[in-house]
Amino acid sequence: MPVTVQTPVEKWNGAVREVxxxxxxxxxxxxxxxxxxxxxxxxxxxxxxxxxxxxxVIAIQVQDIDPLDWSPTLRxxxxxxxxxxxxxxxxxxxxxxxxIALNLRSAHPDSGNRGPEEIAETVKSVLGAVxxxxxxxxxxxxxxxxxxxxxxxxxxxxxxxxxxxxEQNNYRTIVAACLANGHVAIARAPIDVNIQKQINIxxxxxxxxxxxxxxxxxxxxxxxxxxxxFSVMERLxxxxxxxxGMTQMPTICTxxxxxxxxxxxxxxQGVPEVWGDFAKRGVVWETITATTLLNAGxxxxxxRHPQAVENVRKAIxxxxx
Amino acid sequence: MALSGLEIYKLLPxxxxxxxxxxxxxxxxxxxxxxxxxxxxxxxxSEESKAALESAGAPPIRxxxxxxxxxxxxxxxxxxxxxxxxxFYHQPGILVRVKDTQAADAVVVTVQQVQNYSVERxxxxxxxxxxxxxxxxxxxxxxxxxxxxxxSKTDMPLVLMSQDPAAMExxxxxxxxxxxxxxxxxxxxxxxxxxLAKKFKAPLAVYAADGLGGLANLTDQITKAGVADLVLDxxxxxxxxxxxxxxxxxxxxxxxxxxxxxYPVITFPSxxxxxxxxxxxxxxxxxxxxxxxxxxxxxxxxxxYPLLTLRQNIYTDPQKPIQVKPDIYxxxxxxxxxxxxxxxxxxxxxxxxxxxxxxxxxxxWLLIADSEGMSVLTAWAAGKFDAEKIAKTVKTSGIADKIGxxxxxxxxxxxxxxxxxxxxxxxxxxxxxxREAVDISPYLKGVWSPD
Numbered sequence: 001m002p003v004t005v006q007t008p009v010e011k012w013n014g015a016v017r018e019v020x021x022x023x024x025x026x027x028x029x030x031x032x033x034x035x036x037x038x039x040x041x042x043x044x045x046x047x048x049x050x051x052x053x054x055x056x057v058i059a060i061q062v063q064d065i066d067p068l069d070w071s072p073t074l075r076x077x078x079x080x081x082x083x084x085x086x087x088x089x090x091x092x093x094x095x096x097x098x099x100i101a102l103n104l105r106s107a108h109p110d111s112g113n114r115g116p117e118e119i120a121e122t123v124k125s126v127l128g129a130v131x132x133x134x135x136x137x138x139x140x141x142x143x144x145x146x147x148x149x150x151x152x153x154x155x156x157x158x159x160x161x162x163x164x165x166x167e168q169n170n171y172r173t174i175v176a177a178c179l180a181n182g183h184v185a186i187a188r189a190p191i192d193v194n195i196q197k198q199i200n201i202x203x204x205x206x207x208x209x210x211x212x213x214x215x216x217x218x219x220x221x222x223x224x225x226x227x228x229x230f231s232v233m234e235r236l237x238x239x240x241x242x243x244x245g246m247t248q249m250p251t252i253c254t255x256x257x258x259x260x261x262x263x264x265x266x267x268x269q270g271v272p273e274v275w276g277d278f279a280k281r282g283v284v285w286e287t288i289t290a291t292t293l294l295n296a297g298x299x300x301x302x303x304r305h306p307q308a309v310e311n312v313r314k315a316i317x318x319x320x321x
Numbered sequence: 322m323a324l325s326g327l328e329i330y331k332l333l334p335x336x337x338x339x340x341x342x343x344x345x346x347x348x349x350x351x352x353x354x355x356x357x358x359x360x361x362x363x364x365x366x367s368e369e370s371k372a373a374l375e376s377a378g379a380p381p382i383r384x385x386x387x388x389x390x391x392x393x394x395x396x397x398x399x400x401x402x403x404x405x406x407x408x409f410y411h412q413p414g415i416l417v418r419v420k421d422t423q424a425a426d427a428v429v430v431t432v433q434q435v436q437n438y439s440v441e442r443x444x445x446x447x448x449x450x451x452x453x454x455x456x457x458x459x460x461x462x463x464x465x466x467x468x469x470x471x472x473s474k475t476d477m478p479l480v481l482m483s484q485d486p487a488a489m490e491x492x493x494x495x496x497x498x499x500x501x502x503x504x505x506x507x508x509x510x511x512x513x514x515x516x517l518a519k520k521f522k523a524p525l526a527v528y529a530a531d532g533l534g535g536l537a538n539l540t541d542q543i544t545k546a547g548v549a550d551l552v553l554d555x556x557x558x559x560x561x562x563x564x565x566x567x568x569x570x571x572x573x574x575x576x577x578x579x580x581x582x583x584y585p586v587i588t589f590p591s592x593x594x595x596x597x598x599x600x601x602x603x604x605x606x607x608x609x610x611x612x613x614x615x616x617x618x619x620x621x622x623x624x625x626y627p628l629l630t631l632r633q634n635i636y637t638d639p640q641k642p643i644q645v646k647p648d649i650y651x652x653x654x655x656x657x658x659x660x661x662x663x664x665x666x667x668x669x670x671x672x673x674x675x676x677x678x679x680x681x682x683x684x685x686w687l688l689i690a691d692s693e694g695m696s697v698l699t700a701w702a703a704g705k706f707d708a709e710k711i712a713k714t715v716k717t718s719g720i721a722d723k724i725g726x727x728x729x730x731x732x733x734x735x736x737x738x739x740x741x742x743x744x745x746x747x748x749x750x751x752x753x754x755x756r757e758a759v760d761i762s763p764y765l766k767g768v769w770s771p772d
Contacts, residue, residue: 005534008572227634231405276623318560
């Protein structure tokens with residue numbers, strides 16, 4: 001008697017919500033195209049079980065001030081364009097970015113402290129130079145974030161950009177700016193399912209529709225807490241599939257920020273020989289951090305290195321095929 | 322699945338003969354359920370009941386040992402789909418493949434590289450697990466010679482790769498009693514391979530070209546032929562169907578207790594890859610998704626190190642993050658004017674900070690607070706690394722007797738509570754250190770002063 005094997009499918013009551021970034025002329029914006037993420041009705045890449053309407057996408061990170069503190073591996077890969085955010089963004093488009101992630105680092109008190117009017121000009125010119133959907137990150141200092149992101153949201157009105165970061169103790173101003181100007185807000189929680197859900201609820205309580213929230217459960221890099229992010233993302237995805245509307249937002253991971261802070265990616269001298277070739281190590285670090293979290297449910301990966309972009313795109317191709 | 326006491330009772334003779342030492346069969350059943358007795362204590366249990374009880378008591382994924390001696394590794398016996406549900410227990414063996422068509426010195430170089438590769442992370446040495454030898458020549462003697470050569474250089478576990486039973490037998494003889502994994506039994510050769518597995522007491526990997534149905538039928542036949550230690554190769558045509566197979570095998574075993582697929586799995590990422598970098602990316606996915614034995618085609622430290630790191634991450638028990646003992650730690654020979662830093666007892670935090678202090682060459686005191694194994698920000702958010710805890714750590718540690726100054730450096734991430742700490746620690750100055758460990762060296766060299 002031959003053994004019979006049936007495909008073990010699990011029944012889910014929910015799905016990840018779809019969120020669209022960017023608005024074309026028809027929708028009141030000027031983007032050449034839009035990007036829709038989320039929508040999965042199963043665990044990552046289990047095509048035998050449920051619909052996966054949208055593939056995960058790659059946002060390439062650019063900065064409005066030359067990142068002198070970045071790893072030499074990154075700086076040599078990008079070359080001179082890091083001095084000019086418009087050229088940098090254009091090159092990111094050429095490399096096949098789905099989204100441009102613009103970091104307004106120049107507004108940070110330690111690196112320029114630019115004010116909202118200067119920032120507004122930067123945002124306008126990036127919007128003019130590239131026609132992909134944008135993510136706009138503030139400098140990460142709450143007072144400055146609120147000041148410059150409000151102006152950024154105003155000058156980008158109607159473009160449906162994603163704006164971050166909203167955190168539990170600083171979200172109202174950014175959510176209000178997104179509400180007023182038709183944008184998507186990014187909710188960041190510190191690798192904690194309950195806090196993530198809480199911030200999602202607080203933001204939606206302000207009237208922000210659920211299809212205008214992305215969640216960022218905080219990325220731990222390979223070797224630096226990756227397993228925490230992996231498990232929190234798996235729990236959030238399971239909760240979404242089980243029907244909890246407050247965990248059904250698509251997930252965004254700031255891979256580049258975290259992977260390139262790892263000592264392995266930053267330090268070339270005085271480290272064990274068994275770590276291998278420094279020129280390649282950072283790229284592998286970023287790639288493996290990204291593909292591991294892709295398998296835990298990431299919908300948008302924010303990356304830095306052109307080679308990592310290519311590696312991760314290939315991995316997505318293989319997983320979505 | 323474990324049976325309840327009542328379910329076990331139904332399979333017992335129900336004669337209350339007391340020969341097992343218990344007053345009744347029900348009492349014996351309850352003891353069995355609680356693992357407080359052995360079934361062999363009952364002289365009257367039927368063979369059918371014995372078989373039913375033994376199979377019910379077996380783990381849903383069999384534990385299989387590969388290799389012998391100190392370096393053998395065990396895989397299987399996993400109990401959950403997601404590591405947050407409990408933990409993953411037996412980390413996958415990561416091996417590198419050589420071919421019997423390679424020149425002998427090339428084989429030796431690879432074997433020695435694999436054998437010697439060791440890297441320390443968070444205080445633990447992590448290593449590769451063995452060598453796979455492939456019979457690429459198709460010649461039995463060449464294969465056996467290559468296995469003999471490898472065996473002469475290492476005691477690490479081996480995977481022997483050939484579908485020709487004659488070649489496999491020659492290689493197994495060359496491998497001695499080192500219990501290599503035989504790769505593989507297929508629909509065509511399984512009877513001969515099962516015979517070899519029995520003869521050499523070696524575990525047997527099983528591959529079926531026609532998917533999980535074919536695989537289950539094969540393992541069913543092979544177990545009936547008397548081989549119990551199996552490993553499955555569920556690989557499919559591409560990355561995404563292989564992922565589906567890996568998930569389905571695990572679900573069959575854990576969710577349905579389906580015995581024919583209740584075994585650890587082996588994967589060969591290079592079969593799905595066109596470059597070494599791609600192989601690494603696919604291997605990483607297999608490590609996170611249930612593979613028990615990962616065979617790589619290439620040895621490159623730059624690519625091995627992240628894979629070993631990932632394995633350590635994924636197989637860390639989420640309930641028990643690796644911790645270090647709360648205490649005073651010294652670097653160099655610190656004196657009464659040396660800097661005093663404080664951080665949490667999450668091992669990754671400790672080893673990262675310790676590494677940077679060592680690299681700075683500045684003699685330093687490092688105070689470790691008991692944050693229950695949480696990192697600085699997580700512990701702070703959870704109230705395990707607040708002003709009160711820091712003050713208590715300083716006061717109970719006895720550090721005040723060892724230093725002349727009264728200045729404590731907090732991690733930059735908790736700069737916001739320096740005022741509170743000052744209130745809790747009258748007479749102390751609280752300084753704010755860097756947020757990232759990587760900036761500790763410049764801080765100690767350029768910023769810190771005891772005044």
